[in-house]
Amino acid sequence: MYGGADGAVAVLSVAEEQKHLLAYAPLVKRIVRQLNSQVAGAIDRDDMEQIGLMGLLEALRRYGEPDAAFGSFASLRVRGAILDELRRQDWRPRAVRQESHRLRDSVRALTRKLGREPAEKEIIAALGITAEAYQEYQLAENAEQIGSFDELLQEGMGQADSAPSPEEQLMVRRSLEQALRGLDEREQRVVQMYYEFELSYKEIAAVLDLTDARVCQLNKGALGKMKATLQSA
Template identity: 30%
Template sequence: MAILNSSGKNCSSRNDPWRELENGAKNWDDFSSRDREDIARFYAPKIRILALRLKAKLPQSVELNELISAGSLGLLDALGKYNAQRGIKFDTYSENRIKGAMLDELRRMDWFSRGLRQKVKALEDAQRQVEHETGGPATTEQLQALTGMSEKDVRQGLEALHNQMCLSLDSFHENVIGRKAMTEDEPFQSTAFQEIVDKVASLIEELTPREKLVISLYYGEELNMKETAEVMDITEGRVSQLHSQALTKLRKTFRARYESE
């Protein structure tokens, strides 16, 4: 796949230092300071693209520049540790490192306020109660009645719950990808994580058709909430609700079925 430089144009010179890095002709430590600068600048657009994708799943309070800064550190980490002899493309390896660094920064930021955490906890409890009593998902009206929250607070809490679960699933995905990249060096860990992937995949098949579609569109096709709502012809609030209840089911069922093994 052709990669664009910072100006958005394809680069194809035979002496491009990033090509030497990708094909294993040189390691990061072997390049001059000028070449390192050129390599970092060449891959910089990837950081912004990944940051924008992640930002679309997060509250407005999370600054894009914070994600980009964290991603830049992830890129430098990838450049310093990349080994072409492992047979992994740098494009794949660096993307994992960049996204992982962004997720680490989000966890460090702890962007849930105390008040928001309380709302999320109350909504989770209310959702479980309604599901236990009725066998179906909770409506906004039911959540308002059980929690005493306003419609605005319920929607804010559901969005926060959705964002929290997005982060958890994305983090899980990055860990899986990272372990897959270590097959040669850590065969036992790689096998263990593959078993987890297989278990989660089987649990997804137990979701309702609409829940599976939301998971597929959001994570497989990487559509945002608005785009997913348009495809499914439902409101963004309903998409968020389906997404939250799907991840809650996955987490609950996984714990009940496998964590005691």
């Protein structure tokens, strides 16, 4: 178990590792299902699960015997392993990235011109694109922010490569609670459904009666607010 004066981690036997891998395999499957809905089949789902399981194994070897806090630690490692592979493969086609950057620059120019955040209808009209194209743009924009919340958690814990101490866990939890309180009710629901209940954007959109793109937008805005709160703490 993680702990002790020297922070040592007891080495698990192969049999113990296999037992825990089986026990936490559903966590890997949930994370893969969620991420797979956002990356449009960029990596085969079975391959994504294998990458996630390797992340889980790494988490076990860093953490030691799982306890009540292991699930949160493992989730970061599993998601991190999959996201690292997605980034390594540069899975977004060049043309998609270029179009996304062009639209982003246009939205920024419109924002400066209006002196405020433009409404979705204003953006669509100004850019001369369809509502469907704008939704695709929002999804593409969000893809670049996929790991934002995980990175916030890892920054808060300080040492992402080791299991957090109970004191670190408490400090991170309090900081996140404070950051969440700074969000409006709808943003809080999006963050909770996405990161706690691991729902996909499509599922959240159905619950809140919104478009997938709007859910992406809310999530991105919420993460920006939370990051600003955590950095100023």
